[in-house]
Amino acid sequence: MSSDLGFTGADGTAARSAAGQGNSTDQPPTIYDVARVAGLSIASVSRVLNGQRNPRQETRERVLRAVAELGFVPDSAARALSARLKEVVGVVVRRPRWTDSTMFADEDENLQFPDMINRGMEIVAQQHGFDLLIRSVDLDEPDAGRRIFALARKSDGLILHDRILSPEELDRLSRQIPVVTLAGLPTATTANVHGDNDAGMRALARHLIFDHGYRTLSYLAGHDGSPDSLSRGHALADEASAAGVTLLTGEEWRGSYQAAGGARAIERLIAAGASLPRAIVCANDQSAIGVLHALAQHGIAVPGEVAVTGFDDMPVARHLRPQLTSVRQSIQDLGATAFETVYSMINRSPAGIDSARGRDIALPTLLIRRESCGCGSRSVSILSEPPAATPDSAHPE
Amino acid sequence: MSSDLGFTGADGTAARSAAGQGNSTDQPPTIYDVARVAGLSIASVSRVLNGQRNPRQETRERVLRAVAELGFVPDSAARALSARLKEVVGVVVRRPRWTDSTMFADEDENLQFPDMINRGMEIVAQQHGFDLLIRSVDLDEPDAGRRIFALARKSDGLILHDRILSPEELDRLSRQIPVVTLAGLPTATTANVHGDNDAGMRALARHLIFDHGYRTLSYLAGHDGSPDSLSRGHALADEASAAGVTLLTGEEWRGSYQAAGGARAIERLIAAGASLPRAIVCANDQSAIGVLHALAQHGIAVPGEVAVTGFDDMPVARHLRPQLTSVRQSIQDLGATAFETVYSMINRSPAGIDSARGRDIALPTLLIRRESCGCGSRSVSILSEPPAATPDSAHPE
């Protein structure tokens, strides 16, 4: 049991003298060293290690003993080359531009979103013996495309956080290697994973409209062209028009998914003398933080005068004053599911890859009512069930 | 210029029909495809691509054209195997145990520290065409050692955030592959990178003792055996004894580097009826957050009754009430330097590796005076220069 963990028997010298002269750098042992020590062929060593075609008990033991003695670990490059499996999934994150973060030094928080997703991936990846190769790419980079293709050649599959490739590039890439996006929409050859924006936003919209009775809303969007921002916006617009409620949108309501963008939008509106809606629905929590900040600066009471909501329910949301009403996504699940999806595509079965391709996987979202919408202490107008201050209300499926 | 970026000419069909039948999955082109299209040998293609032994202008052009047409990117596994360079550095992070984070849901913030270091690495890695393979390891994992050796076989070098390996394992590993630690102390075969704990803590200690005149201090340590925590503690003890000031330490002052640990320590002390020192010096900012929290719970004024300081100067430090006095480390530099160090060890020159081994690289730290030490608005007792509320005072070199 103890020697079974490997590396234990390694007195070192014996193994090392066999491996070579190495003074400052010992060459790690190869499968040939193991075969020699075990008195077997490298094929047998390989079979034992990979559990193929069950070898004789004695063979197995000799191999295992030699492996432990030498501390042998197969070289991944050789393994990858011959088995056509690198056990690596590449992850592409868009590097945050430092342009929008002067005002909120903690904007680093924003890193949390992709980082938390990656964390979810990593946990699952590990269970499958995979590692993640995370590469951040700058949108303005001239050869972002090349860098992603290069990453692809280091990986068995790719997960893309953002839209960086042109549709043509994405198409070519996803023909060569399994690709899963978190960026919004599947294509014929890629799968996509996303939070159920539609259901989450509809639940939130109904809560604001019917439970609180707000008649004027605005949508503070995320950055241009973000599919998440778009689908949230659509769902909200749909609910608003169905209920005959006014919804303000447009350029002046464009944010950046960052606190600074939300704050700036509010500052401009106030400077322009615009009158604010009864509730501001933000594309994400970060934007809402900026909005809360700007409103506080101008002494506008939240939720008394203007209600504010977020989306994502990041950990920080419950610590804001007032506590932020938001729509929870299980961020780690997003990552875990994205990984499971590429993994199923990678795993040999060309059937698997074809069944996953083109799929759009929506993960459940949950409306979390806190104070900033008007619930709790200073709730304003409740038409249906009493809104709870605790996270318990589910969205309609 | 436009076609120089690659991938542009790829009408696809021509290349693909050459590459194979592939319906759902196209095989990426290999160097053989490029050679065929260019009418040259694979050796020439390789030379052009790697800038070896300058080939004729025409040869170069033909290769480049074929590469662009096919969208060729070399397979990393094949490259790694034959060139003995993977262009990957493995990074081992200790996975945070979820035991200590019940009370502070935002303890995820703690992830920021290793994440920010990794970010610093990544930026530099990218400049050298390297990627980072980040693997988190659980201390309790029975075969943490094996997982790290396995990571080593996927990498050209390793950066270890924490102490996980036994000294023997670390020794064997670092003989096989360049290893840089961030964990505290170099060995004969590894290099270490760390913030200059000693200078930073001494500057802080002198500030508290001489500028503020505090005569009783305590050191709220980090988790057991942390070299950073130890050297900070030593420096503080040294300054305290030199100045004839009382320093409380010991088991009751042990924290965990996390907010919860700091809060718990204070709670216990108060519950035990212990009287608090004039200033509590915490091993890091997170601990200080917990301490501030606990003191506030008991209505103890900071810095009026008890001063509190941190270490690290995380972004959040300036947003606390009172703003936290701390010792700044450039966290990204820590990562960048760690990478530069492994990189220099990897880079062929056995001279390079031997000169880096055994080195202990200290990065400068900077005392940041804010409110929690007693500076600024409610400063208490100033013996020397007026402490500024802004980050400007340097530590003694």
Added chain:
DNA sequence: CTGAAAGCGCTTACAG
């Protein structure tokens, strides 16, 4: 300057 060939360290049909 260029090409043919060996070799990197594995896995996996193919024989026996």
Added chain:
DNA sequence: CTGAAAGCGCTTACAG
């Protein structure tokens, strides 16, 4: 069940 051999896709001496 096991071994000899081919092959994965590159790089790099070695000839020419």
